[in-house]
Amino acid sequence: MTAFAALTYGFLASFILSAASRNVKLQRAHPPVLIYVGYMLCGLSLGASVILGVMAVRQFI
Numbered sequence: 343m344t345a346f347a348a349l350t351y352g353f354l355a356s357f358i359l360s361a362a363s364r365n366v367k368l369q370r371a372h373p374p375v376l377i378y379v380g381y382m383l384c385g386l387s388l389g390a391s392v393i394l395g396v397m398a399v400r401q402f403i
Contacts, residue, residue, distance in 0.1 A: 361376055362376065
């Protein structure tokens, strides 16, 4: 299950980054869905890093 989640996250991240860079190159505005999914991926990354950091600190306490 973790491998599926990592694979899905990787595909979404690469799609969002390539679409954003293409829009910048063509000087077009980003669609709202692209911005929303980008912020969602940033929040997911932040949440995962906080959870993993707390779990790492708990190992030493």
